[in-house]
Amino acid sequence: MPRVTLSDVAAACGVSKATVSLVVRDSPRVSAATKVRVREAMEQLGYVYDRRAANLRAQRSMTVALVATNVRNPYFAELTMAIERVLYKRGYTLLLGYSHDDQERQTRLLEAMSEHRVDGMLLVPSYDTSGEMLQKSLGASGTPHVLVTRHVPGHQADYIGVDNRAAGQLLGDHLVRSGRRQVAFLGGPPRSTARVEREQGVRTALEAHGLALDPALSIATSADRDGGERAVELLAETGRPYDAIVCYSDVVAFGALSALRAQGVEAGREVAVAGFDDVPDAALQHPSLTTVATHPDQTGAEAAELLLRRIEEPDLQPHTVLLTPELKVRDSTRSQDGVVPHTAVPR
Amino acid sequence: MPRVTLSDVAAACGVSKATVSLVVRDSPRVSAATKVRVREAMEQLGYVYDRRAANLRAQRSMTVALVATNVRNPYFAELTMAIERVLYKRGYTLLLGYSHDDQERQTRLLEAMSEHRVDGMLLVPSYDTSGEMLQKSLGASGTPHVLVTRHVPGHQADYIGVDNRAAGQLLGDHLVRSGRRQVAFLGGPPRSTARVEREQGVRTALEAHGLALDPALSIATSADRDGGERAVELLAETGRPYDAIVCYSDVVAFGALSALRAQGVEAGREVAVAGFDDVPDAALQHPSLTTVATHPDQTGAEAAELLLRRIEEPDLQPHTVLLTPELKVRDSTRSQDGVVPHTAVPR
Numbered sequence: 001m002p003r004v005t006l007s008d009v010a011a012a013c014g015v016s017k018a019t020v021s022l023v024v025r026d027s028p029r030v031s032a033a034t035k036v037r038v039r040e041a042m043e044q045l046g047y048v049y050d051r052r053a054a055n056l057r058a059q060r061s062m063t064v065a066l067v068a069t070n071v072r073n074p075y076f077a078e079l080t081m082a083i084e085r086v087l088y089k090r091g092y093t094l095l096l097g098y099s100h101d102d103q104e105r106q107t108r109l110l111e112a113m114s115e116h117r118v119d120g121m122l123l124v125p126s127y128d129t130s131g132e133m134l135q136k137s138l139g140a141s142g143t144p145h146v147l148v149t150r151h152v153p154g155h156q157a158d159y160i161g162v163d164n165r166a167a168g169q170l171l172g173d174h175l176v177r178s179g180r181r182q183v184a185f186l187g188g189p190p191r192s193t194a195r196v197e198r199e200q201g202v203r204t205a206l207e208a209h210g211l212a213l214d215p216a217l218s219i220a221t222s223a224d225r226d227g228g229e230r231a232v233e234l235l236a237e238t239g240r241p242y243d244a245i246v247c248y249s250d251v252v253a254f255g256a257l258s259a260l261r262a263q264g265v266e267a268g269r270e271v272a273v274a275g276f277d278d279v280p281d282a283a284l285q286h287p288s289l290t291t292v293a294t295h296p297d298q299t300g301a302e303a304a305e306l307l308l309r310r311i312e313e314p315d316l317q318p319h320t321v322l323l324t325p326e327l328k329v330r331d332s333t334r335s336q337d338g339v340v341p342h343t344a345v346p347r
Numbered sequence: 348m349p350r351v352t353l354s355d356v357a358a359a360c361g362v363s364k365a366t367v368s369l370v371v372r373d374s375p376r377v378s379a380a381t382k383v384r385v386r387e388a389m390e391q392l393g394y395v396y397d398r399r400a401a402n403l404r405a406q407r408s409m410t411v412a413l414v415a416t417n418v419r420n421p422y423f424a425e426l427t428m429a430i431e432r433v434l435y436k437r438g439y440t441l442l443l444g445y446s447h448d449d450q451e452r453q454t455r456l457l458e459a460m461s462e463h464r465v466d467g468m469l470l471v472p473s474y475d476t477s478g479e480m481l482q483k484s485l486g487a488s489g490t491p492h493v494l495v496t497r498h499v500p501g502h503q504a505d506y507i508g509v510d511n512r513a514a515g516q517l518l519g520d521h522l523v524r525s526g527r528r529q530v531a532f533l534g535g536p537p538r539s540t541a542r543v544e545r546e547q548g549v550r551t552a553l554e555a556h557g558l559a560l561d562p563a564l565s566i567a568t569s570a571d572r573d574g575g576e577r578a579v580e581l582l583a584e585t586g587r588p589y590d591a592i593v594c595y596s597d598v599v600a601f602g603a604l605s606a607l608r609a610q611g612v613e614a615g616r617e618v619a620v621a622g623f624d625d626v627p628d629a630a631l632q633h634p635s636l637t638t639v640a641t642h643p644d645q646t647g648a649e650a651a652e653l654l655l656r657r658i659e660e661p662d663l664q665p666h667t668v669l670l671t672p673e674l675k676v677r678d679s680t681r682s683q684d685g686v687v688p689h690t691a692v693p694r
Contacts, residue, residue, distance in 0.1 A: 063442070063463065071424045080418055084445050088452075093459050095410070096443040098431050105435075112440050116410065225627070258631065280572070284605065286633055 004047045013041040018313055027312070064307060065095040065113035065121040067106060068148075072224065073251050074279040075296045076124075079148070082300025083122060090308055092119070101126045101189060101223075103133065110137040120307045121145040127189035131155035144310040148303045150193045151320075158310055160303045160321040162294040164194050164276075167325035168201020170292055171246050171274050176209045178333055180244035180272050184217035186231035186256060188248025195220065195248055198276060202246050216240055223248055228255025236263065243271060244333070250275035250282045250291050257285060257332070272333040278326075287331035295323050351394045360388040365660055372659070411654060412442040412460035412468040414453060415495075419571065420598050421626040422643045423471070426495070429647025430469060437655060439466070448473045448536060448570075450480065457484040467654045468492040474536035478502035491657040495650045497540045498667075505657055507650045507668040509641040511541050514672035515548020517639055518593055518621050523556045525680055527591035527619050531564035533578035533603060535595025542567065542595055545623060549593050563587055570595055575602025583610065590618060591680070597622035597629045597638050604632060604679070619680040625673075634678035642670050 006024075010017045015034065022030045023038040030038075041047075064087055071077050084094050095118055099106035106126045113121055114137075121143055125134070131154035138145055146158040175183055185202060188195035203213045219234050221227035228247055232255075235242065247253035253275030260267050267273045268287040275282060278293035302321060310316065353371075357364045362385065369377045370385040377385075388394075411434055418424050431441050442465055446453035453473045460468055461484075468490055472481070478501035485492055493505040522530055532549060535542035550560045566581050568574035575594055579602075582589065594600035600622030607614050614620045615634040622629065625640035649668060657663065 061463075071418055071427055072421070074419070074421075077418045077424055080443075081445060084443065088444065088456075093463055094443045096427075096431065096441045097435065098428060109435075116408075116440055254631070281628065284601070 004045045006047075008045055009038060009041050009047050012045060013037050018316075021313075025312070060119050060311075061117045062091060063093050063095055063116065063118045064304070065097065065109075065116075065118040066123075067097045067099055067109050067113065067121065068124045069101045069126060069223075070098050073249065073277075074281065075249065075251075075277045075294070078279075078296035079300040079303075082297045083304045086301050086304035086308075090304075092308070099124075099126045101128075103128050107133065107137050114138075114143055118143065120311045122148050122303055122307055124148050125150050125152050127192035127195075144307065144314055146303050146307045146310060149299065153193070156318050158306050158319050158321075160299055160306055160319075161194070161323070162292075162299065162325050163322040164197035164325075165201040165204070166322075167276055167292040167294065168198040168203075168246075169205045170201075170325060170327040171276075171290075172202035172205025173208070174290070174327060174329060175244045175246070175272055175274070175333060176206060176211060178272065180333075181211060182217070182240075182242045183211075183213055183244045183246060184219070184235055184242045185213065185246050186219050186235060186248065187221050187227045187252030188223050190220035192223075198246075198248065214240065217242055221252075223252060225251055225255035225258070228252035228257075229259040230255075232256050232259035232263070245271060245273045247273065247275045250277045250279045250289060253289055253291070253332075254281070254285065257289070268332045268334055274333055276325075278328050282328070283330065285332070287334075290330045290333040291328050293326040293328055295325075298323060351392045353394075355392055356385065356388050356394050359392060360384050365663075368660075374659070407466050407658075408464045409438060410440050410442055410463065410465045411651070412444065412463075412465040413470075414444045414446055414456045414460065414468065415471045416448045416473060416570075417445050420596065420624075421628065422596065422598075422624045422641070425626075425643035426471075426647040426650075429644045430651045433648050433651035433655075437651075439655075446471075446473045448475075450475050454480065454484050461485075461490055465490065467658045469495050469650055469654055471495050472497050472499050474539035474542075491654065491661055493650050493654045493657060496646065500540070503665050505653050505666050505668075507646055507653055507666075508541070508670070509639075509646065509672050510669040511544035511672075512548040512551070513669075514623055514639040514641065515545040515550075515593070516552045517548075517672060517674040518623075518637075519549035519552025520555070521637070521674060521676060522591045522593070522619055522621070522680060523553060523558060525619060527680075528558060529564070529587075529589045530558075530560055530591045530593060531566070531582055531589045532560065532593050533566050533582060533595065534568050534574045534599030535570050537567035539570075545593075545595065561587060564589055568599075570599060572598055572602035572605070575599035575604075576606040577602075579603050579606035579610070592618060592620045594620065594622045597624045597626045597636060600636055600638070600679075601628070601632065604636070615679045615681055621680055623672075625675050629675070630677065632679070634681075637677045637680040638675050640673040640675055642672075645670060 006017050006020045010020045020038055023035050087094050097109035103126045129152050131152055134152055134155050149161045151159040185199045206213050216238050219231045221231045247256050257267050274290040276292050278291045282289040282291045353364050353367045357367045367385055370382050415423055434441050444456035450473045476499050478499050481499055481502050496508045498506040532546045553560055563585050566578045568578045594603050604614050621637040623639050625638045629636040629638045
């Protein structure tokens with residue numbers, strides 16, 4: 001008689017092989033009723049637990065790596081805290097590295113994490129990451145991994161982030177409905193998927209209203225406060241008129257608000273300003289900042305859960321999880337007295 | 348003839364045993380000239396390199412743990428980035444855990460980090476950490492460690508942080524010289540050494556001017572924005588007059604500024620408000636926030652260096668490194684028109 005396998009047990013009780021595997025590990029993801037049913041089938045068929053395979057599974061390091069770009073942006077602070085919270089609950093320890101959006105540094109970090117035999121990796125890819133590069137760094141070790149907030153074109157992997165196109169559309173549509181016509185898109189690293197998709201969303205919304213986004217008004221800079229200040233200066237140098245500024249992130253928008261103030265331009269009146277993320281300080285700006293909430297806490301928690309699932313079930317098809325963004329209208333895109341604003345003349 | 352030891356080599360060339368040990372490891376901290384001298388002495392005396400001891404040293408995991416309270420405060424984000432930067436340069440990987448200022452969680456994290464055989468630990472102790480507790484968590488493994496930004500009374504260990512007493516004195520003295528008399532101290536966890544020392548510093552400065560800090564005006568809350576808002580509400584409930592508020596941190600001060608605004612009190616005019624840290628947003632508040640810079644970048648970088656040195660030389664006496672704080676006077680403690688402000692009547 002051939003050896004009874006997991007597949008035999010699965011067939012006998014009409015569940016998937018994965019479910020039987022979860023029952024063996026006593027996973028909380030299987031109902032008590034199913035567990036009873038599967039265990040009875042195992043007993044009847046004479047299934048023998050494979051100790052060697054179990055030992056292999058037990059050779060986990062119980063560590064997970066997070067390679068992020070930086071933690072200065074409150075979005076990433078929130079994301080990191082959420083990831084750590086979930087990992088801690090599940091008995092995992094977090095290894096942390098910052099790529100500073102530098103691909104060489106990212107490669108070295110991924111290699112170091114592999115050498116430490118992490119069970120899995122969460123990666124916020126640096127903006128210039130290519131699929132080949134990632135394949136090379138991760139492929140050899142075959143470490144389970146999840147891409148967070150940015151994905152890598154051509155690289156098949158689990159990905160979780162906000163729906164950036166939808167987020168851009170929400171803002172673009174809101175601006176046009178508030179009477180704005182000439183929208184600039186400022187800040188953020190040029191080729192990051194998050195930037196490209198957010199701008200595409202804004203563009204789509206403008207086009208739905210018969211408007212266009214002037215390519216000269218799309219200015220990529222670093223994704224921080226300085227980047228916002230610089231982008232506003234570069235925007236003024238174009239000499240083109242604009243009446244709304246969508247920034248790559250709230251942090252970029254904070255810089256843009258400062259630069260506009262320095263130019264004597266009143267945000268929310270002459271020029272509408274908006275960001276992405278809804279970090280806690282967004283509501284506390286003067287004027288308070290219109291933005292799209294991108295849910296870093298939920299993103300981090302679900303990214304960690306997704307990775308732990310991937311570690312348990314390496315053969316699952318890669319998942320893409322997009323969280324729904326939420327528009328938060330505040331004073332920075334409202335005209336006072338409801339008056340449709342004039343087109344600002346840049347200095 | 349007895350075996351030639353490190354001490355013999357040290358005696359022969361008039362340097363310390365530690366220096367010889369560093370030469371053996373080719374440490375960059377010893378000059379080229381000294382290395383030549385020590386190596387010549389080794390050869391002459393017939394010193395034999397202890398391979399077993401070297402192997403023991405080589406059994407490093409090349410990982411270092413950081414157990415912090417949280418990373419939402421920009422101070423801790425900056426600190427964490429600096430620590431990671433130094434460790435990365437030296438080939439170490441960072442393991443990260445957040446205690447959320449909860450001692451039970453901290454104990455479990457320290458144990459987990461020990462199980463992962465980290466070579467050393469950087470700890471921002473939760474505010475209720477006792478020496479016995481720390482001894483129990485760290486003593487068994489004997490893991491080299493450095494306390495960062497807060498120390499633990501009765502626990503002998505390396506410690507690096509800003510000189511909190513001096514920081515408090517700078518603020519207290521500035522407030523009195525600006526005409527303030529009734530100073531409140533708001534926010535921060537009640538028994539953290541940082542809070543106790545900052546308040547002591549303010550008290551010392553007031554006393555030097557013949558003034559006192561009313562104990563009823565010292566109100567401990569959480570070290571975040573909410574804590575600042577709550578403390579201002581609790582302060583109003585005391586019914587006592589005050590004309591200045593020193594907050595435990597800038598983040599607490601941001602909450603205090605919001606709460607005062609909600610009460611219709613103008614910070615910088617009716618009531619002076621100041622914080623500690625000089626996080627980037629401090630200068631961008633309305634009014635801009637007077638604070639004392641506590642240098643998280645330098646603290647993090649030096650903490651990492653201190654730990655790496657401790658790992659190399661476990662027998663060194665514990666060091667206390669205090670960084671000098673720097674007063675940043677801004678609008679939140681200036682009275683308009685230079686008029687000495689009236690005492691605010693709390694509502």
